[in-house]
Amino acid sequence: MSSRVTGISLKKLKKYKMLYLMLIPGVVYLLINNYAPMFGIIIAFKDVNFAKGIMNSDWVGLKNFEYLFKTEDAYIITRNTILYNLVFIALNLVVAVALAVLLYELKNRFLPRLYQSIILLPYLMSSVIIGYLVYSLLSMETGLINNTILPLLGRGGVMWYNDPKYWPYILTLVKIWSTAGYLSIVYFAAVVGIDHEYYEAATLDGASKLQRIFKITIPLITPVIIIMTLLQIGRIFYSDFGLFYQVPLDSGVLMPTTNVIDTYVYRALLKNGDIGMSSAAGVYQSIVGFIIILISNYVVKKINPDNSLF
Amino acid sequence: MLTGNEQVDLIVTGGTDFSRQVAQGQLLPLDDLLQTHGQDITKAFQPEILEATKVEGKIYAIPSIRDFASNTNVLMRKDLLDKYNLDASKVKTLDDLDPILETIHKNEPNITPLGKPGASASIVDRILENSWDILGDYIGVLDSLDDLKVVNLFETPEYEKLIKTARRWYEAGYISKDAATSKESAVDLIKANVGFGVIQKGKPGALAQTEQRVNTKLELINLGKQITSTTNITAIMLGIPSNSKDPERAMMFLNLLNSDRDLINLIDWGIEGKHYVKVGEKSIDFPPGVNATNSGYNMRQGWMFGNQLLSYTWVTDNPDLWEEMDQYNRESKKSAALGFTYNPSPVKTELAAITNVVRQFQSGLENGALDPEVNLPKFNAALHAAGIDKVIAEKQKQLNEWAEKNNKTGS
CATH class of the missing domain: 3.40.190.10 (Periplasmic binding protein-like II)
Structure with missing residues (x-):
């Protein structure tokens, strides 16, 4: 990356003027959509009074942040958010890459497209619908598992929605089912882009299928894997609200294992609708996410500078 | 907005x-x-x-x-009461419901004896708001309607008794095991012929209006006199x-x-002649050929x-509904704190944490899914940790200031 341009001279500006011109719409979009709203960060530090307006509302320092750290829930929701996301990132990666490789190995021309559509479908479903699909399996009185499957195995019903201990598994399963398909398509595109000659050469040298996968495919899509993973790590402090709120059907009993930062904030502010406090949660999540992405990018850069994001 | x-x-x-x-x-x-x-x-x-x-x-x-007042009603299907020769008029307290619910549960396996009054309300929800002055948000309620003392609802013996009743009904199978997560109300269940009864908020005309909705005859039992608190008026x-x-x-x-x-x-x-026609002095009905589904404005x-x-009153309602309503409002038991509106903003940090605790326990306890012996103490411990004492103290302080300014005293 030593040839990177540093500083803009007038000559270069002239030379690349069409390119700069083409840059403008993108930059304007970024400014309006991503930078202008950052002004809203000040809301997190104010006691917003609509009669006075945002600018004239009183400053309250960090008071809006207090509720996030006040009780032992703070520990539970932070732990849940981070651990769930770590598990999701790791499992999604493994499952999605495996799916991508399997799709590529199919010799038939049409089957991969069919399979792609099928595994993508859950990703396009609203979490409310997913919630009720799960409910049709787990409902304690009318669900498929309690009424058909468990009796077949000679076992009694399980109170799924009253027992938090099952939910880390249920949620992980649902999450992988709904997002791995989407990620696998990204990886599939990367695998398809690999030059055939590598494989032909490897086959001539007598490499087995597994060897070809682990020595050619995986190393060559590593940059894509790292970018996708870094992007997800940046959002490790955010959680899939629909998954944690809709899928357990907002069952309070399950909160020890289903409450995450986003659902905590939603529940806390549902009644009082305080925008200062909700902005505080957003600011907190963005700052931690920003720091985490800087750290992980730094680590990647240490290991292999070419694979880092910036 | x-x-x-x-x-x-x-x-x-x-x-x-x-x-x-x-x-x-x-x-x-x-x-x-x-x-x-x-x-x-x-x-x-x-x-x-x-x-x-x-x-x-x-x-x-x-x-x-x-209606500026409300009381607690129990509504039950008349056809099933008659079928098993059950006398609803004998019901004076919640405990009197047990034999009726038991008969229905035993003989009608497809029917859930007791449903929820609303999609996200618990089985006993309506009893809470018609027995206490909830002072706006349930977090700190009046100990009694005549007294300006704020207490923690979830620590009162009455609340404990109530959720023990709910637990008993849950374990006996009178309440659906899915009640805490289901969004189905008793009205939905009765309409689909899989429900029987509900504990509901009463007001004049409630019986006729609910019968309209479920399309079957119901029997109504009043449990307790109507009360009026600020919340009834400002709702x-x-x-x-x-x-x-x-x-x-x-x-x-x-x-x-x-x-x-x-x-x-x-x-x-809507428009007279198009969406309704007059039948008599005060009552109205659908015009010929129009019904609830094709009216366009209903x-x-x-x-x-x-x-x-x-x-106007609908033809299915008592034509003197509004006179009845007026009387109901006048005769209600007024809370000593009537006129007090609480401002939660000084304790909003605590309330945010408390709301999460309440969401964790309330529905499970009030629908019988959680054992009160274990979980009620846990619930209250979590409420104390989240700062309910500070909220109650703040509420009491505002209430005292209000009472002083308005010369109100508990009797």
């Missing part, structure tokens, strides 16, 4: 939304406007009712005129947002909503707009 600072001239508000909007300066004080453009409103109300909506001496919104109101461009005209319209019979009936029922939400006493 107000958070987005949209242009609105009249907005439906009430309950905790109302106190928040007042605290955040989103509603205009209406006292001056009432004098200049709202004389009919002042005439339409009993003075004590409008008085009760005041926050720090000012009126911020006008309640719609409707549904119309206010003028502070960003209204023309508050004077908004007030004129509000004035008409409380005095103009034609306007009220237009909003409540909101039945008259309780939201202005003076409901001016509207």
Whole structure:
């Protein structure tokens, strides 16, 4: 990356003027959509009074942040958010890459497209619908598992929605089912882009299928894997609200294992609708996410500078 | 809508939304406007009712005129009561329901004996709001209606007894195992012929209106006398947002909503001859060929707009419904804190944490899914950790200040 341009001279500006011109719409979009709203960060530090307006509302320092750290829930929701996301990132990666490789190995021309559509479908479903699909399996009185499957195995019903201990598994399963398909398509595109000659050469040298996968495919899509993973790590402090709120059907009993930062904030502010406090949660999540992405990018850069994001 | 600072001239508000909007300066004080453009409103109300909506001496919104009191009802299907020769009139307390529920549970395996009064309300929810003055949000309630002492509802012996009853019903199978997560109300269940009864909030006309909805005959039992607290009155109101461009005209319209019979009936029922026809002096019905599904204007939400006493009654209702309603309101047991509206903003940090605790335990306990022996102490410990004592102290302080200013005392 030593040839990177540093500083803009007038000559270069002239030379690349069409390119700069083409840059403008993108930059304007970024400014309006991503930078202008950052002004809203000040809301997190104010006691917003609509009669006075945002600018004239009183400053309250960090008071809006207090509720996030006040009780032992703070520990539970932070732990849940981070651990769930770590598990999701790791499992999604493994499952999605495996799916991508399997799709590529199919010799038939049409089957991969069919399979792609099928595994993508859950990703396009609203979490409310997913919630009720799960409910049709787990409902304690009318669900498929309690009424058909468990009796077949000679076992009694399980109170799924009253027992938090099952939910880390249920949620992980649902999450992988709904997002791995989407990620696998990204990886599939990367695998398809690999030059055939590598494989032909490897086959001539007598490499087995597994060897070809682990020595050619995986190393060559590593940059894509790292970018996708870094992007997800940046959002490790955010959680899939629909998954944690809709899928357990907002069952309070399950909160020890289903409450995450986003659902905590939603529940806390549902009644009082305080925008200062909700902005505080957003600011907190963005700052931690920003720091985490800087750290992980730094680590990647240490290991292999070419694979880092910036 | 107000958070987005949209242009609105009249907005439906009430309950905790109302106190928040007042605290955040989103509603205009209406006292001056009432004098200049709202004389009919002042005439339409009993003075004590409008008085009760005041926050720090000012009126911020006008309640719609409707039931300003509520009591606890039990509604049960008449056909099933008759089939098993059950005498509902003997029911005086919740415990008296047990034999009836047991008979239904034993003989009708496809029927859930007791359903929820609303999609997200618990089985016993309506008993709470009709037995205590909940002072706006349940977090700190009046110990008794005659006394200005704020206590933690979830630590009262009455609450414990209530959730033990719910637990007993749950374990006996009278309540669905899915009650805490299901969004199905008793009305849905009864309509689908898989429900039997419900503990509901009562008001004049409730029986006829529920029968309309479930399409079968019901029997009603009153459990306890109706009460009036500030919450009953401020539950549904119309206010003028502070960003209204023309508050004077908004007030004129509000004035008409409380005095103009034609306007009220237009909003409540639609166009005469097209959406309804008169049958008799006060009653109306669908015109020939029109029914609930093809009417095109069948909101039945008259309780939201202005003076409901001016509207016609539906043919299925008692034609004297509004006289009955008026009497019901007058005869209700008034809370000692009637007129006190609580401002939660000084303790909003604690309330945010408390709301999460309540969401974790309340529905499970009140639908019987959680064992009270273990979980009620846990619930209260978590509430204390989240700062309920501070919230109750703040509420008590505001209540004392209010009482002093208005010369109120608990008797």
